Amino acid sequence: xxxxxxxxxxxxxxxxxxxxxxxxxxxxxxxxxxxxxxxxxxxxxxxxxxxxxxxxxxxxxxxxxxxxxxxxxxxxxxxxxxxxxxxxxxxxxxxxxxxxxxxxxxxxxxxxxxxxxxxxxxxxxxxxxxxxxxxxxxxxxxxxxxxxxxxxxxxxxxxxxxxxxxxxxxxxxxxxxxxxxxxxxxxxxxxxxxxxxxxxxxxxxxxxxxxxxxxxxxxxxxxxxxxxxxx
Numbered sequence: 136x137x138x139x140x141x142x143x144x145x146x147x148x149x150x151x152x153x154x155x156x157x158x159x160x161x162x163x164x165x166x167x168x169x170x171x172x173x174x175x176x177x178x179x180x181x182x183x184x185x186x187x188x189x190x191x192x193x194x195x196x197x198x199x200x201x202x203x204x205x206x207x208x209x210x211x212x213x214x215x216x217x218x219x220x221x222x223x224x225x226x227x228x229x230x231x232x233x234x235x236x237x238x239x240x241x242x243x244x245x246x247x248x249x250x251x252x253x254x255x256x257x258x259x260x261x262x263x264x265x266x267x268x269x270x271x272x273x274x275x276x277x278x279x280x281x282x283x284x285x286x287x288x289x290x291x292x293x294x295x296x297x298x299x300x301x302x303x304x305x306x307x308x309x310x311x312x313x314x315x316x317x318x319x320x321x322x323x324x325x326x327x328x329x330x331x332x333x334x335x336x337x338x339x340x341x342x343x344x345x346x347x348x349x350x351x352x353x354x355x356x357x358x359x360x361x362x363x364x365x366x
Contacts, residue, residue: 245311
């Protein structure tokens with residue numbers, strides 16, 4: 136009984152440490168709240184030669200996750216390089232180039248081929264299922280999302296071509312790319328929606344508000360984020 140109690144205490148402390156590290160990584164690397172907590176823990180982890188998972192595997196998980204949440208090639212490279220500098224020893228430049236190239240491979244379903252799931256590699260960095268939005272969105276059983284009756288809502292008479300593109304192509308594309316269930320809560324910048332849809336960024340906010348007014352989405356406006364070129 137004492138051993139079991141001690142084990143539970145250690146497990147609880149590990150969970151608190153992982154949760155705190157996840158929050159630190161968001162600030163240090165200017166990350167989106169959409170990033171999986173276990174991967175944000177990995178970014179703060181110094182990986183030594185011979186560790187498991189090894190440096191290449193960890194670097195690949197980080198790069199894929201940064202792409203999944205919408206970072207561009209240059210932004211991914213800066214953050215992976217910064218993480219690699221803390222390794223013992225750092226991976227050579229040729230390995231980093233290989234990681235960046237592999238991380239962009241698709242799985243044929245709108246996601247990334249080497250995207251880490253909730254597997255054994257990630258357990259050490261987990262904040263536990265009850266706190267993890269990624270687990271809740273992808274693995275936890277939930278009520279089936281009820282699709283709105285768009286005809287009754289009158290969207291076909293009230294949305295222009297750009298609005299239709301944003302709602303029925305861009306948003307579902309983001310859900311697939313981020314491996315979210317249909318209708319999941321997402322943090323998305325106007326810049327990313329504009330980039331994926333080709334719609335001028337000044338129209339994005341008004342389009343989203345219009346969707347919310349018609350009951351097509353739930354929309355909460357957040358504060359703009361100033362992204363830095365370096366992590």
